[in-house]
């Protein structure tokens with residue numbers, strides 16, 4: 216029996232407002248398309264800290280583990296800037312990634328045609344841009360041990376973070392990148408710092424071997440991560456799929472997102488390995504943008520990234536490809552019609568709030 | 581007695597061609613201005629590997645340690661892509677940085693007015709851009725131990741890199757940033773990932789304390805490094821001085837350099853602590869660009885970054901501020917006249933090679 220259990224974690228800041236617009240779409244799909252989604256909801260980030268003193272409760276972790284897909288809003292805000300490291304809002308997100316083993320983070324950086332002018336880059340460099348960054352999400356310096364601050368006496372402290380990568384981790388993330396490339400322009404660029412880091416050396420070797428063994432039909436390039444950052448700014452359209460580690464992926468995907476001029480609109484998917492029996496992957500979908508505490512609660516937030524994240528959920532968790540395409544098309548149509556939230560407002564366009572934007576997309580869907 | 585001993589390490593690729601143009605300026609300053617520079621020259625990178633089987637020989641290391649300043653060209657190239665990790669070309673540069681204790685890497689990202697159109701960003705975003713990135717250069721993941729690849733058996737390897745920062749390292753690099761900010765717009769933005777890395781937590785604390793204790797007159801902001809990468813692309817002029825760790829500095833300074841459209845023109849200085857007795861700092865000056873093997877040996881390379889690095893050398897190692905200003909002005913004048921190497925060629929300009937560019941700058945000097 217196919218289940219479609221969604222676990223919603225709106226989080227902090229603009230998360231709840233954006234999630235409300237997705238809830239409308241889910242309701243619509245249940246009523247009009249008999250989609251059969253069931254939903255449950257929990258707390259994460261500062262909201263969970265305020266309620267439970269932890270960035271996510273054990274009960275909500277259990278629900279996330281049991282769900283077919285998790286929809287995640289955003290976490291953090293000045294209110295929690297000085298809570299202890301272990302319970303800071305981000306810890307909830309990091310625990311979800313780690314405990315659900317969501318090793319593959321897919322971050323499309325696309326430029327909506329209607330927004331090419333919003334980019335800080337010259338429009339001709341970003342028009343039609345369509346990059347997919349595949350970021351390793353459960354390894355590297357985010358989770359490696361030791362990760363400590365030690366008091367050395369004499370007024371000195373020592374902070375240590377550890378970047379660790381094993382062969383299998385690099386193998387599985389590069390396989391995801393190669394597979395996705397086959398559905399696109401069939402090109403992968405792998406980025407690391409093999410000239411400085413041993414993990415870069417191993418990364419480069421394993422990607423090369425994985426390519427040779429199973430994906431020789433895909434074009435593979437290697438680039439040093441610093442040069443990659445440069446090339447993203449210089450000529451982003453040269454890239455199709457980029458595969459890189461957790462920390463470089465964090466930096467490079469943010470730079471790539473900003474290039475598009477569509478930052479408030481970009482979704483992401485974090486996927487686990489297919490289950491050996493059922494073939495199902497654990498998955499979490501979240502906007503690339505943050506919790507934007509400055510505009511939270513005012514009905515001003517752009518819900519497009521959250522809605523586009525749900526479109527990714529339809530595609531990757533439920534194989535509802537037609538529905539996903541339609542939802543993405545609905546977003547593009549609304550933008551083409553000149554309907555804009557404040558963050559993407561431009562001359563001659565009509566400025567709307569969060570709810571109106573959600574309604575407009577639903578009307579096009 | 582003031583000595584002005586320069587040790588020249590042209591290195592690989594376009595390094596030697598670019599260095600030849602600096603040599604002309606040194607000769608001119610000795611003849612016409614009685615500057616009293618003495619020079620010696622050594623091998624580094626692939627050139628040293630070919631000669632000695634190491635990325636720099638002990639004899640040349642001794643000379644670098646004894647010199648008042650080192651001028652460094654560039655290292656690396658496909659020829660040495662598969663030499664052992666320990667003797668790869670970059671190892672020479674990393675050893676120089678470490679053994680000379682050059683902890684402070686100054687990377688100006690300026691936009692030469694004549695080149696604002698060469699940026700991939702909209703000209704109004706980069707015109708007049710003048711950022712100084714202060715990158716920590718002898719710590720972090722570049723040098724921390726363990727740094728290993730271990731065979732785990734069963735076909736698996738494990739790579740480990742370690743990021744280590746002690747209080748004093750953060751204190752001294754942030755002090756350099758604050759001091760330099762006072763000579764500029766008096767603003768520092770510190771970047772780290774305190775939401776994920778313990779070294780980011782300590783970095784943030786120590787920068788904050790150093791600011792409070794000694795530099796409270798300087799405006800200090802903190803930004804997460806991924807958000808910093810975004811903001812550099814979105815609105816680079818918001819920054820004055822950026823201070824960050826070795827790896828983030830590597831990434832962010834490359835992105836910043838590319839923004840200016842002046843990549844082939846950007847210099848850098850790597851400085852040690854002032855000697856307790858003489859007040860002298862060990863120092864190495866190098867272009868931000870690499871060895872560009874594709875155009876090496878053809879007389880096409882742009883020598884401006886190397887010459888601008890020498891201008892930094894005049895300023896920081898020899899306190900020859902007027903001469904440094906004049907040399908920088910000479911570069912700007914030549915660009916204003918429309919003289920261009922191929923990498924920065926634009927309509928209506930005159931295309932020249934490496935030597936002619938060097939001659940044109942010398943003529944303006």
Ligand SMILES: CC(C)[C@H](C(=O)O)[C@@H](O)C(=O)O
Nearest residue numbers: 305308309465773775776806
């Ligand atoms: C919130 C933070 C922990 C997170 C990260 O660093 O991975 C964010 O920047 C991201 O990219 O999803």
Ligand SMILES: CC(C)[C@H](C(=O)O)[C@@H](O)C(=O)O
Nearest residue numbers: 408410411441670673674830
């Ligand atoms: C060549 C390489 C080792 C070096 C670095 O990573 O520091 C370079 O990228 C730089 O920025 O100077």
